[in-house]
Amino acid sequence: MDKIKIQLDESDIPRQWYNLGADLPTPVLPPLGPDGKPISPDMLAPVFPMNLIEQEVSTERWIDIPEEILNILYRWRPTPLKRAVYLEEHLKTPARIYYKDESYSPPGSHKPNTAVAQAWYNKEFGIKKLTTETGAGQWGSALAFGCKLLGLECKVFMVRISFDQKPFRKIMMQVWGANCVASPSNETNAGRKILEEMPDTPGSLGIAISEAIEAAVTDKGGKTRYSLGSVLNHVLLHQTIIGLEAKKQLEKAGEKLPDIVIGCAGGGSNFAGLSFPFVAEKIDGADIKILPIEPTACPTMTRGPFAYDFGDTACTTPLLAMYTLGHAFVPPPIHAGGLRYHGMAPLVCQGIVEGLLEPRAYDQRESYKAAVTWAGTEGAITAPETSQAIAAVIDEAEKAKAEGKEKVILFNYSGHGLMDLSGYDAYLSGKLTDYPLPDKELEKYTADLSKLPKAEMRKSGKW
């Protein structure tokens, strides 16, 4: 029997985060303000603390992880790298499949890696309270956790329909001391306006973002800021600890570099966290296939145009250069709630433009099929988001079998599915549906992008 778990000691934990922005041959296009001109760091100051804004625009390759943050992460980090020998046996593949188990964090996913870091930097900056939005509650519970451990107040605007239908994540947030309200709420102008117009609205992530930002910037004491769980450069940065650990662990397992790196991508943070240290190797000449995986129901990277677009539905954020389905896109009700986002992290998008990353889309049912295979072999019940990555892993392992090649596949097991079991129920009882995006819908939602500043697709032509 091969070794299943490759563990690291706490003393082996990475002491710096990796900033891909420093190494991309062509830089990410700058965020633009309402006037179409690049925004300055100062313009973000009411929303984020200056130390995180500095990280957001940093061109340093390596950024030190404060010792105090590591001391918090030790609760669950370094996470094990595991070898999926049981799945390999089941598939009879010559591929060696490794996965980074990020489900070990108390909230159950990779999200706390940045939640803890953001809470720490805000506290350093004198901030007393963070606001955020959450859909199904994965991010809200991670930020509640981070704030609790650092003694910050936390306010979460949770999309109404999830607040009502998924009470358990809300209870998690409350256990960690957060104040979680249904959005739209009566606590902000944005919320009150929507409630007046549509008292029965189920809410949306776009509305919740507007409420969370308003609650942060209108705080009279100036001690409140907003926190985002994905998309932005500094969020992706904090997640690179995953890939940096994985590199050390693969080495410990006697492997050189992986042939294939896979992660699911909604806003891009778990994918980036695992893959960016390997993208650096690819830039340096290594032959690695790097696959961000998304749902066919929300095919941002595989079918969306590369364009400047707003990060939220309400058009309150700066314009970001990214693949996008249009900020008004209404994603179908797939169970992988974390992958229902119209855009994608600009750093990931620029990697795609450069040809460093090869996005791929999977149907919901194929993902659940992969998840059930996983549960029956490796044993664990995976998050619906992660199951998208597993579908791609199984595909690549079968390809390796057909080719008779000993490929090394690495993927991010971004979270467990214990809070999201209803999708399994639907799948097992044959009630699950796929939602491939019709061309006409895509055209409808992306039509208005031409009215915004044009995003130039710059590439070095090396890949």
Add this chain to the structure above:
Amino acid sequence: MDKIKIQLDESDIPRQWYNLGADLPTPVLPPLGPDGKPISPDMLAPVFPMNLIEQEVSTERWIDIPEEILNILYRWRPTPLKRAVYLEEHLKTPARIYYKDESYSPPGSHKPNTAVAQAWYNKEFGIKKLTTETGAGQWGSALAFGCKLLGLECKVFMVRISFDQKPFRKIMMQVWGANCVASPSNETNAGRKILEEMPDTPGSLGIAISEAIEAAVTDKGGKTRYSLGSVLNHVLLHQTIIGLEAKKQLEKAGEKLPDIVIGCAGGGSNFAGLSFPFVAEKIDGADIKILPIEPTACPTMTRGPFAYDFGDTACTTPLLAMYTLGHAFVPPPIHAGGLRYHGMAPLVCQGIVEGLLEPRAYDQRESYKAAVTWAGTEGAITAPETSQAIAAVIDEAEKAKAEGKEKVILFNYSGHGLMDLSGYDAYLSGKLTDYPLPDKELEKYTADLSKLPKAEMRKSGKW
């Protein structure tokens, strides 16, 4: 910062289970049949496979763990021993608190340690299908998991009220391929009889046990057996891997033996699993305080008489010598469902009779208070059962502080609470109640025990 996680390599996993029965100065009294005479192994053969019956009655101190079982356990074992430095800091205690994190198993608790072993031994014996009962679903999901990995069929009779109110554990079982039905069901004589008399009954663990045993023994092919998740000697045996790992890990951490060992106890298996290897040290002369913890609502060990009693409500099992609240005891609706059992493992009970173990009871609200302190310091959300142990840990750590002593406390973190969040909601909103057992209730339920054979309290007098 001290070391948080003390990890073991897979090559360090214990290769034998420890049988406390071989070392107790006074043996456990034999189980009795309906005629009041000790039962023979043959009488159990329709219910359990002979290889497990041999383990049940074994007097060997060490029993080899088959390599094939270890190969399954490697999915999550060895589990880390963790030091609760964040709780220590919060309490400002000189005590060093260590815990064995059994929440790492895919079903989320210690239960799979025996589920996998039982499934393996049954398969070895030629059995194709296992039946069992489950209350809230913790044990049912563990056995479903074990059967799936070994290719056995699994049938779970789940108490009707839990089946209806807690659909998520049922979905877990289905993901692992088990057939889970509400009990009472129409599939057994026992179930049909109850349904005729009380069509709207919420069901009970007693009824579900009767159904599961009937379904096993009436199987025409003879290839079906019954499986129990606690109480019996062989079940406790399989759990001793927890304490054996913990001993190695404490040594690795530079500790000798713990001063205090703590575990919650419903049927006794997680408590026994951690503590029995340390009970052996105590028998050999070590000075260790060993505390099984139970709820005041179901105070089997602290208030029940030591007597022969049935293991189930329906009086179908052999009589076991144990502390008991009477087989007809109806436990109040505390959230720690795994601790709502009228009896206790005979091995644990004999340890109490001998004075080796010192049981203690905690109220539900005090346990939830401890769980919320834990979530805010160590970070994780604990199972309601485990929170009872944490309440005792906090008490002992505060005692060590008052005495200014550097005590080493070890406890079993038997499971996470992600599937049991409603109790937290009730606690946080002030709706949680304690249910101390009134004397009159205790008298009522234990009155009939005098009609059964008397259990002699034999003790060596050494403790």
